[in-house]
Amino acid sequence: MQWEPVIGLELHVQLATSSKIFSGASxxxxxxxxxxxxxxxxxxxxxLPVLNENAVKMAVKFGLAIGAQINLHSIFDRKNxxxxxxxxxxxxxxxxTPIVGAGSIxxxxxxxxxLRIGITRAHLEEDAGKSxxxxxxxxxxxxxxxxxxxxxxxxxEPDLRSAKQAADYFRQMHNLVRYLKICxxxxxxxxxxxxxxxSVRPSGSTTLGERTEIKNINSFRFxxxxxxxxxxxxxxxxxxxxxVERETRQYDPDRxxxxxxxxxxxxxxxxxxxxxxxxxxxxxxxxxxxxxxxxPELPEARRHRYExxxxxxxxDARWLSNDPDVAEFFEAVLNICNNAKQSANWIMxxxxxxxxxxxxxxxxxxxxPEQVGTLIARLDDGTLSSKTAxxxxxxxxxxxxxxxxxxxxxxxxxxxxxxxxxxxxDQILADxxxxxxxxKAGKEKVLGFFVGQVMKQTQGKANPxxxxxxxxxxx
Amino acid sequence: xxxxxSLSSISxxxxxxxxxxxxxxxxxxxxxxxxxxxxxxxxxxxxxAALAQAEQADAQYRQNQAGILTGIPMAHKDIFCTQxxxxxxxxxxxxxxxxxxxxxxxxxxxxxxxxxxxxxxxDEFAMGSSNESSYFGPVHNPWQLDKVPGGSSxxxxxxxxxxxxxxxxxxxxxGSIRQPAAFCGITGLKPTYGRVSRYGMVxxxxxxxxxxxxxxxxxxxxxxxxxMAGFDPLDSTSADPSRKxxxxxxxxxxxxxAEGYRGENRTFSIGLPRQYYTDTIGQAALADMQAxxxxxxxxxxxxxxxxxxAAVSTYYVIAGAEASTNLSRYDGIRFGHRCENPLDLEDxxxxxxxxxxxxxxxxxxxxxxxxxxxxYYDAYYVKAxxxxxxxxxxxxxxxxxxxxxxxxxxxxxxxxxxxxxADPVAMYNQDKFTVPVSLAGLPAISIPCGQTNGLPLGAQxxxxxxxxxxxxxxxxxxxxLTDWHQQTCQWVED
Numbered sequence: 025m026q027w028e029p030v031i032g033l034e035l036h037v038q039l040a041t042s043s044k045i046f047s048g049a050s051x052x053x054x055x056x057x058x059x060x061x062x063x064x065x066x067x068x069x070x071x072l073p074v075l076n077e078n079a080v081k082m083a084v085k086f087g088l089a090i091g092a093q094i095n096l097h098s099i100f101d102r103k104n105x106x107x108x109x110x111x112x113x114x115x116x117x118x119x120x121t122p123i124v125g126a127g128s129i130x131x132x133x134x135x136x137x138x139l140r141i142g143i144t145r146a147h148l149e150e151d152a153g154k155s156x157x158x159x160x161x162x163x164x165x166x167x168x169x170x171x172x173x174x175x176x177x178x179x180x181e182p183d184l185r186s187a188k189q190a191a192d193y194f195r196q197m198h199n200l201v202r203y204l205k206i207c208x209x210x211x212x213x214x215x216x217x218x219x220x221x222x223s224v225r226p227s228g229s230t231t232l233g234e235r236t237e238i239k240n241i242n243s244f245r246f247x248x249x250x251x252x253x254x255x256x257x258x259x260x261x262x263x264x265x266x267x268v269e270r271e272t273r274q275y276d277p278d279r280x281x282x283x284x285x286x287x288x289x290x291x292x293x294x295x296x297x298x299x300x301x302x303x304x305x306x307x308x309x310x311x312x313x314x315x316x317x318x319x320p321e322l323p324e325a326r327r328h329r330y331e332x333x334x335x336x337x338x339x340d341a342r343w344l345s346n347d348p349d350v351a352e353f354f355e356a357v358l359n360i361c362n363n364a365k366q367s368a369n370w371i372m373x374x375x376x377x378x379x380x381x382x383x384x385x386x387x388x389x390x391x392x393p394e395q396v397g398t399l400i401a402r403l404d405d406g407t408l409s410s411k412t413a414x415x416x417x418x419x420x421x422x423x424x425x426x427x428x429x430x431x432x433x434x435x436x437x438x439x440x441x442x443x444x445x446x447x448x449x450d451q452i453l454a455d456x457x458x459x460x461x462x463x464k465a466g467k468e469k470v471l472g473f474f475v476g477q478v479m480k481q482t483q484g485k486a487n488p489x490x491x492x493x494x495x496x497x498x499x
Numbered sequence: 500x501x502x503x504x505s506l507s508s509i510s511x512x513x514x515x516x517x518x519x520x521x522x523x524x525x526x527x528x529x530x531x532x533x534x535x536x537x538x539x540x541x542x543x544x545x546x547x548a549a550l551a552q553a554e555q556a557d558a559q560y561r562q563n564q565a566g567i568l569t570g571i572p573m574a575h576k577d578i579f580c581t582q583x584x585x586x587x588x589x590x591x592x593x594x595x596x597x598x599x600x601x602x603x604x605x606x607x608x609x610x611x612x613x614x615x616x617x618x619x620x621x622d623e624f625a626m627g628s629s630n631e632s633s634y635f636g637p638v639h640n641p642w643q644l645d646k647v648p649g650g651s652s653x654x655x656x657x658x659x660x661x662x663x664x665x666x667x668x669x670x671x672x673x674g675s676i677r678q679p680a681a682f683c684g685i686t687g688l689k690p691t692y693g694r695v696s697r698y699g700m701v702x703x704x705x706x707x708x709x710x711x712x713x714x715x716x717x718x719x720x721x722x723x724x725x726x727m728a729g730f731d732p733l734d735s736t737s738a739d740p741s742r743k744x745x746x747x748x749x750x751x752x753x754x755x756x757a758e759g760y761r762g763e764n765r766t767f768s769i770g771l772p773r774q775y776y777t778d779t780i781g782q783a784a785l786a787d788m789q790a791x792x793x794x795x796x797x798x799x800x801x802x803x804x805x806x807x808x809a810a811v812s813t814y815y816v817i818a819g820a821e822a823s824t825n826l827s828r829y830d831g832i833r834f835g836h837r838c839e840n841p842l843d844l845e846d847x848x849x850x851x852x853x854x855x856x857x858x859x860x861x862x863x864x865x866x867x868x869x870x871x872x873x874x875y876y877d878a879y880y881v882k883a884x885x886x887x888x889x890x891x892x893x894x895x896x897x898x899x900x901x902x903x904x905x906x907x908x909x910x911x912x913x914x915x916x917x918x919x920x921a922d923p924v925a926m927y928n929q930d931k932f933t934v935p936v937s938l939a940g941l942p943a944i945s946i947p948c949g950q951t952n953g954l955p956l957g958a959q960x961x962x963x964x965x966x967x968x969x970x971x972x973x974x975x976x977x978x979x980l981t982d983w984h985q986q987t988c989q990w991v992e993d
Contacts, residue, residue: 063598063599063600066833066834067828067833068580068598068599068600068828068834069580069586069588069593069596069598069701069702069828069834070579070580070586070598070602070697070698070699070700070701070702071698071699072697072698072733072734072735072736073735074732074733074734074735075735102824104824104827104871106827106830106848108830108832108844111828111832111833112827112828113824113827113828113830114824114827166832166833293872293873295823295824295868295871295872295873295876296871297820297824297871297876297880299705300704300705300706300736300821301702301705301735301736302735302736303735303736
């Protein structure tokens with residue numbers, strides 16, 4: 025039987041506010057344990073939450089970016105459960121009335137068959153602290169620094185049909201929230217975490233199979249692998265005549281498998297009810313309009329601009345616009361050299377190759393957009409040849425420095441003096457009479473041999489175009 | 500010694516130099532050390548800190564920087580967090596809890612120059628109507644020591660009644676200021692919900708809790724309130740200062756704070772809600788009070804508050820639901836009581852909470868948890884919220900007809916210690932005249948209006964939202980015409 029996987033993702037996005045969602049404590053990552061937990065975060069007796077307006081702004085920004093309904097009236101609820109890293113014994117979240125209603129995104133597929141993925145809702149809530157199980161023998165450490173960090177929980181419709189699509193969706197959302205500057209996107213620090221709901225059904229069926237939920241996956245690769253494992257597990261069970269149990273599972277990347285965390289019988293009653301410490305959140309259309317006015321150019325619009333206004337290929341345009349850091353780098357380079365094609369080539373070629381090899385993100389690039397832009401400009405004005413440009417690029421990557429200065433120091437300036445070149449060419453022609461005869465006989469390929477010889481002799485500094493012209497003149 | 504019975508007279512004596520804050524503080528500390536053992540009104544007494552505050556206040560008088568309340572001793576209900584001083588909330592759970600911050604109310608009275616004598620006893624987590632649920636033992640009613648002082652602000656009420664302080668703060672969730680004020684023959688003002696900041700006030704039921712004043716006169720209640728109230732950015736449910744009625748209230752409170760209270764002799768149209776005049780023991784006293792006020796030109800109208808009967812059940816569903824989650828933070832992990840040698844996390848939770856909470860608190864956590872559970876939420880919590888709306892609408896409609904309402908506060912005078920402890924529902928029904936006001940979030944003042952068998956009886960004046968001035972003015976007029984508020988039990992004069 026053919027099986028169709030049905031997948032929905034819940035993404036927990038830590039919003040990039042400087043203070044917490046209900047207190048004034050800092051949200052900066054990496055402080056010593058419990059250094060950034062104030063009385064409100066600790067849930068001490070008598071403390072009260074006060075909503076951070078910036079978190080609201082960021083949620084609205086996201087809602088607008090996915091074309092969602094923005095609910096001017098939304099409600100904060102208490103989700104009640106006991107856990108040592110949840111100081112109040114409840115999490116403040118939004119249950120029935122979230123701030124962002126239904127919207128959607130277009131999932132870019134490499135084959136060009138784009139998919140519309142529905143977003144059910146997105147709501148604001150506070151993050152919990154961390155339980156540290158491996159630091160103290162027989163004891164658990166509690167770090168409440170993360171407590172109260174604002175989260176936007178983005179719930180998708182079960183519109184995803186493969187592990188690959190799920191990972192692509194996660195990636196695209198990761199790009200979107202960074203475009204919007206509402207999240208730093210640092211997966212290793214837990215800035216974005218994913219829960220995946222997975223079920224399978226016979227192809228063609230319209231009813232849903234029983235689903236399982238895989239909790240707290242924090243990388244694109246693991247999302248794909250965890251879901252793939254889970255799909256296979258469901259299919260194995262169903263094909264063996266069994267039934268899938270509704271349960272919550274955990275992905276173990278070391279063994280590449282999911283394991284049960286808790287079953288249905290242990291599902292908790294969270295006793296949601298409106299938090300009486302917070303009035304219903306009322307925002308005005310004016311507030312929403314002001315946020316809308318601040319929306320940056322989104323990836324799709326940017327891609328179209330790259331294709332239409334800059335004349336890039338569809339492939340290049342997408343490559344450069346997906347990731348906001350890449351797009352910003354590209355635009356900064358372009359701003360200096362005003363050569364879109366070359367900017368694209370250098371970023372997608374030499375730079376990307378270097379960064380991949382060094383396992384660096386573009387935000388960690390050793391060469392700046394200014395350096396790359398100036399390098400391209402020197403290529404365009406004939407100062408550099410493509411060969412010397414590459415030498416310069418490698419030098420900038422390893423040594424840094426100012427472009428024009430490095431050209432001088434390394435002596436990379438192209439030989440544009442015909443007199444000097446002419447002498448070198450005469451000598452080479454004289455040394456290779458056989459090849460001269462071949463060229464004269466119309467064997468054009470030999471021209472390349474001569475150009476190569478000249479370049480070798482000049483250590484790449486000769487202008488190949490000029491060399492070509494001179495050889496033709498002489499023969 | 501001058502007449503220490505009212506804040507206004509003490510303020511005058513301090514201003515004239517007839518006494519000093521230090522002298523006053525020593526006087527009240529002396530009374531506490533002699534009499535508190537009989538009453539158990541205080542959980543904590545801050546002798547040293549109080550004397551230091553008094554000296555500061557005296558310096559302010561010398562430098563002409565004193566305000567109306569500067570140097571006047573007072574006490575805080577032990578529900579208000581006080582930096583560096585124990586805040587127990589009447590519970591074993593918080594027996595050793597010292598907050599690293601002070602409640603907004605505490606800070607405000609502190610900056611008004613008042614001297615904190617100590618923290619008063621209360622029902623555990625403010626849950627109770629008799630002060631018998633306190634982990635620190637019951638408070639005794641100063642009028643008759645075998646009677647309860649009411650609750651939950653029973654320690655504050657008894658302390659003011661026995662003049663162990665001239666004024667105290669209290670909190671009122673379903674009557675916890677008004678009922679003990681009535682039982683102890685003092686004046687208790689529960690302001691409109693949102694009028695006084697809840698920041699640093701240990702939460703019982705967040706949508707109902709409201710701090711207020713417990714004093715000997717209505718005038719004093721206005722004075723104390725003027726220093727306690729106001730918008731607090733730390734409390735999201737704090738009254739919105741851009742609202743017109745809040746602005747009027749703010750203006751009145753600012754005037755009282757700056758110039759002292761000046762009662763206005765306005766005449767009011769006073770509603771008598773039929774549902775409150777049933778079979779209370781205080782009927783005769785209330786009738787006398789009506790006669791006094793009628794003679795002074797006030798007009799009485801019979802009115803209807805048809806949903807009154809549903810108030811007690813509604814209140815106990817909502818208050819329990821909120822309390823059940825407000826008290827989840829007491830889990831033995833970060834602060835508060837932790838059991839010895841927990842076997843595992845579950846055991847730590849179970850035993851810490853079982854040992855740390857008393858029976859009444861557990862009862863309310865259980866009923867509240869039940870009311871919020873899947874399958875019962877709509878039948879209890881949602882329905883209670885709907886009835887709450889109906890009750891509030893009842894009041895709104897009535898206040899289109901009349902200015903204020905006059906009702907009894909309690910079914911009778913203070914009952915005996917242990918008289919109702921075996922019957923929680925009878926205990927809950929003690930609140931039937933106070934909880935509707937709480938559910939509607941309205942201001943109400945409780946004042947003494949008579950006595951029966953040597954015990955005081957109280958009357959409740961209820962106003963529309965933010966009409967504290969109206970109810971205080973009417974109470975003040977009554978206190979100008981009568982002397983019930985000046986009566987004290989015999990031994991208080993010791």
